[in-house]
Amino acid sequence: MSDPVTGLILLGVLLVFLASGLWIALALTGVAAVALSFFSNAPVGLVLATTFWGHSHSWSLAALPLFILMGEILLRSRLSSDMFSGLAPWLGGVPGRLLHVNVLGCAIFAAVSGSSAATAATIGKMSIPELKSRGYPESLILGTLAGSATLGLLIPPSIILIVYGVATEQSIARLFIAGLIPGVLVMTLFAGYVMVRAMMTPGLIPPFDITMTLREKLRAARGLIPVALLIVGVIGAIYTGIASPTDAAALGVLLSIILAATSGSFSMRDFMDALLAAARTSCMIAFILIGAAYLAVAMGFTGIPRNLAAWIGEMGLSPYVLLAALTGFFIVLGLFLDGISVVVLTTSIIMPMVTAVGIDPIWFGIYLVLVVEMSQITPPVGFNLFVIQGLTGIDILRIARAAFPFFLLLVLAVVLITAFPGLVTWLPQAMS
Template sequence: MSDPVTGLILLVVLIAFLASGLWIALALAGVAAVALVFFSNAPVGLVMATTFWGHSHSWSLTALPLFILMGEILLRSRLSKDMFNGLAPWLGGVPGRLLHVNVLGCAIFAAVSGSSAATAATIGKMSIPELKSRGYPESLILGTLAGSATLGLLIPPSIILIVYGVATEQSIARLFVAIIIPGAMIVALFGAYVMIRAWMDPDLIPSSDVKYSLKEKLWEARGLIPVGLLITGVIGAIYSGLASPTDAAALGVVLSIVLALLSGSFGMREFFDAMMSTARTSCMIAFILLGAAFLAVAMGFTGLPRNLAAWIGQMELSPYLLLLVLTAFFIVLGLFLDGISVVVLTTSIIMPMVMQVGIDPIWFGIYLVLVVEMSQITPPVGFNLFVIQGLTGLDILRIARAAMPFFFLLLFAVLLITLFPQIVTYLPTAMNG
């Protein structure tokens, strides 16, 4: 059976599982089992057991529940409300107003966590209830959160850039420098989209008749100090080399507890509620991760990603045509796999053809991360969609529709760095010079 037909069959099976109401993690694991039974000779039980065991204890993933707990503590104390109150006077005159908190908050937190899921969970815990209570439209709340949380993959410390650098033997430091301008560009694109939507439909955004003087703005901004100290402490610990992201996440939990207690709005009951909610969210994400890991391993056994990549290589395409085909290829793979799995399973086959047509491997790494970001907000395996679904209980297709404009903005960003590669290559070249 040809690889495209195999891929189509597995996609239909996955959609059928999800449509039946099966848990997402079980649907992913079920497709993996089908792939192993019908399209490989690997023993299903042994592969599943070793995959689940191997992926169930990872020190780097310990940061995820810690960052979620940090968000839960901020949510249950007065700190998150103070943050919004502190930002409101400054964003009152900006079209889109507090929706920019999702974009800027995700960008800042991405620099702390390096994880798209942690960014979506933490910022979402704070912003969704607050923005809903202020009357902002649900589609823009969910869309800005889902789209902006993809910055967790992009802005250093980016886990996926580290994986790419190791897999392709490229300088991780140069990759981190190369992503600075594209990352800022995407934040600007998201912010511009929110402003354009607000300009096109002024009734969409709740109005604010309150006018603040500079003195009043500065006084209200005091609510930003605790969260600013928290972010500075966590980011400073990582970039000063004093702590790993996991250690910094633990530091963030301690700092958030101290700041919440000092705010006078946090006690044992709120702490217990935060712990329980963190356990539920973390277990949901961990369960999905295990299902995704099993599917990734199963896809490796079927040889589907490798064979599709080799098939593309036989076409002998020009650089632009190759990038066009690879973009479609990675988006389709993103329907099945998480971003890191896409990188791990395909780089060994893709890189020779990329180098052959003269594409800069540093540039290609940034391009690849941008395309993989897009897969985070596309069903059926859009991981950010799953996280937001877990936070809100809404239908995943409803969340995906809200996130679709940000998918096209990321696609536009891919087009920009393709037409103007200097957006990516300028800083690494200057660093070497």
């Protein structure tokens, strides 16, 4: 049987499993078992046992639950609301005014949580009631929040970059460094869009009616200091080479506990809730990763990725044509799956094609995260849309329409890093 036919059969099996409501991890494991049973001579049980054991004690994977726990602790402390209060006084004179709190607040919280959903929930709880009470347009409130929360996937420490690094055996530290400039680029695009909208429609943004002296602004900005210390402690330890991502994640958990406890708004009950939430999320992601690893090994035994890469190479496709096709593919896939599932489902099949045309795996990781960010704000399975719907009760399609301009800005960001790959690769190369 030819490789394309085999690939289509396995894809059909996967779709049937997913459509039946089977857990993603079990669906991946089931497809791998089918591939080994019918399209190879490898022993199914032995490969499953060795793969599950070999991929369940990865040191790199240990950073994942730690960063998730750090975000859960911050989500339950007063630090997030202090961050909002510290940013607001400085943005009153900027076109778009307090809407930039959504953009900057999401960027800052993304740098300490690594989660898009946690970023949307935390910043949304504070900003939506405040901005609505001040008369800001609903579409821009929802759009800036939904769009900017996607920065949780890109700005390090990013959970999805850890997942990509583990799945593709790339350096997580280099991926974190590579995501810094694109993260600032996306944040700048979002802030620029808000400023342009505000300047084009002068009456759209209500006036900022609170006047504060410089001393009062500085006093309010003290709420940013704990979060700034956390960012410097975690990201600085990684960038300077003092600590590995896993060590830095442990440091981040320790610092977040200390800062949350000293804020006076974090109880032992909050800590236990954070532990349970982090354990649930971490187990889900780890289970998916192990299932994806089993599928990757099974695909190796069938020879499909190797032959597919050779076929792509013989076609002589340029990297740009391949990336254009993959972008459309990932956007469609993101309509039905969350970002982490997209990464683990596709890397074992896509990476041989990517390396065959000479695309840098580190660059491709950032590209993939940007494309996955788009799926966070596209229905029917846009996690940020679900979070905001839960906060506001607003129809998800209305939220999706508000987020659509930011979807287009993410497309622009993909175009920019494709045209200027140095935006991604320069910093890791300079610091290596």
